[in-house]
Amino acid sequence: MRELVVVGGGPAGMAAAAAAARLGVDVTIVDAAERLGGQYYRQPRVGAAPGRRAAHGLPARYSRLEAEVEVLAGWGVWRAEAEGRQVTLQLVSQQDERPARLSAAAVVLAPGATELALPFPGWDLPGVTTAGAAQALLKGQGQLLGRRVLVGGSGPFLLPVAAALARGGATVVAVVEAAPPRRLAGVAASLAGHPGTLAQALGYLGTLARRRVPLLPGSAVVACEGEGRVERAVIAEVDQGLSARAGGRRLVPVDAVCVSFGFVPRLELVRQLVEPKGELPAGVFLAGEVTGVGGAKVAEHEGALAGAAAAAHLGHRPSRREERAARLLRLRLRHAERLAATLRRAFAPGGGWTGWLEPETLVCRCEDVPFSALAEAVAEGATTARAVRGVTRCGMGYCQGRTCGPALQLAIASLSGADPEEVGDLQSRPVALPLPLGAVAVEPPELAPGAPHR
């Protein structure tokens, strides 16, 4: 049995692992990707040619992490259970789909978030992706999605993606931000107390300004068109609830469009652990986006605190100096979390986007479920995501609602006037990621410490 297992090798997971290791805990990080870093510090793929467009890699503070902790890269966690004083994780190798088990006296869950993709007519055309996918392609493989790229959606994430694409050699046609100028001014004002974030934002804006990339606030990509591939984006002005204003639509020639409306925490493993008793079992700690989307800085602060809390749970007493550091960290976290809350409010998408859709616009791309089917189910009285899924198959396909689930939840809320919380999500999944039945059917061995991981 391991002492502490950290699920997720992104900013929160790495910070948790580093903090716990510093306090003398034997730490294991498990992550489905083949290298540490998560989405934010995504490293080039193993064996990828180092290119000028590739990512910067890990920050210096994590350069020794791989030597200090055990890193199980390329293992997905499909199920988590707690019994007594032990948490057991069921793993599946992302290389050869072999199952394994990992048990620990304590666990930090830092599984991160997935992007919120809101559908629009033409979002399923080749050349249209999420902003995160475009960035992952660039960071992981040094490739550009297209030459003339439009970046759209809402939220602070659009700027780094647009800047990275521009630096990587793409012509960024425009950054189309749904939030109105007034709200952006409010965000800018709240950055005053956060010099680091402000400098970062100004850096991105400078990169974009030097290349004369127009920033279009209060607008949205409401459709994409093209024969067999995206050729034109339709941009409309939107009000603060995301409803398109009458008239004034423009067609912009593009060969790629990437859109993001923010992030949704990945809750499968948390739900699996909480469901049996209705509460998080002792010895399980959460960090990062899974506690509420707050970005990399908040995630790292939370990770460090979760790592320290796990160490304390395991009986590793911190020194006075470390206690002081933790107090300071909590203050920093509170400060960073205030900004994160401002950003969440400023960029939360309204429900008006459902007005962009055509009846035949697909919401679920695995099962080909059009928007009209959702509207019909809601009109008949289905009020929860689960109920609508049952009669429409939206979210029942291979991705199990990982792509369309959040959009489904928001669409039902928008159509029925209900609160998204009441609508519920599709994240209660006993199987956190698909794996062969043959791997489920056996009781797998505990993964031996020090065994080769790849």
Place this chain on the structure above:
Amino acid sequence: MSAATGPRTDDLPASAQVVIVGAGIIGCFVGAELARAGAEVCVVDRAGPAAGSSSSGEGNLLASDKLPGPDLAFALESLSRWRRLGEELFARIEYREKGGLVVARTEQDWQALSELAERQRRQGLEARPLEGEELWALEPLLDRSVRGAYFYPGDAQVQPMLAVRALVAAIRRHGGRVVAGAEVRAAERGRGGELTALLTTRGRVAVGTHVVNAAGAWAGALSGLLGCPIPVSPRRGHVLVTEPVGSVTEHKVYESGYLGSVHDGDGEGSVSAVVESTAAGTMLLGSSREFVGFERSPSLPVMRAIAARAIALFPGLAGVRLMRGYVGFRPATPDRLPVLGADERAPSVLHATGHEGAGVGLAPATAAAIADLVLGRAPGVDVGAFSAARFAGQAAR
């Protein structure tokens, strides 16, 4: 398209001739039957249509797993009623007469299955023994070590959530109401002790002539509130769903050991293989039976056993991906038979519950029987064997 239409949840009426508690497949089938016959119907549910067990099963319409006697007779009656619903509806509810295949693994199982199937045939159920090449021709991917099988061409399947959706529409079309979010908290009684109204979380509804207990796995608790407790308890089952695949099998295939676990009164934690495909191309794998209350968190050992037994029947499944899983709660009675009809302890109450895993299949015959009782018609279906009186003095587990 700006579909700013609000959700359609009917308001609770001040009164209704018949109040049906439970908007699952049973409650909605009873409601549609009565509404069509002109009765004033109100279906109340603590959540909404098909929010409970109707959305967490496989949608089986089986006669093959019924024991000769009243159990099989009722199933045959119900399946023939499903069959008469008509092509137009079948397309909307994914009704498929796919046929069931019951597989015997050992010589001993084969003897027992043959004996049972012969008795079922004498009662009018169509069943055909298959061995060797004949069996491999029907099921090319079946493991070659199985001894033999019986094919039951009348076994069918529907998508129960779609069926409930169609029934809800029918109830409304005939002037009935389906009220979501109305959990029954208490019953009001008159001077003579007769039931006069139900108090729900959405208000009070006065009862005209009847209350129908169609609360499924929750029917035990409801029957207590109504003053006529019956021993119905939740018997949990797991279903595993694979990624969409080509046709591993076109039928519902299950081990003959399944029959034991269906009819065994005390068989706890038993797992037997049930393998079938859906119209959407996914495979549904079952089955398990456990008494663990309403525990929603699935059991890993049970998931493992279901996967292993399914692979033992169809070795090719080992490489197929598991996509999701869910649990559901069957309304179980001590003798594994439903509880249908009047209850002498509460004259206005009619039970329509306790179907365990067969509720979807048995819904049409149940609805016909309950409608006859409500409307005072000569009974078209015999439900004498399913009276609540047989449980006098027994409590739910």
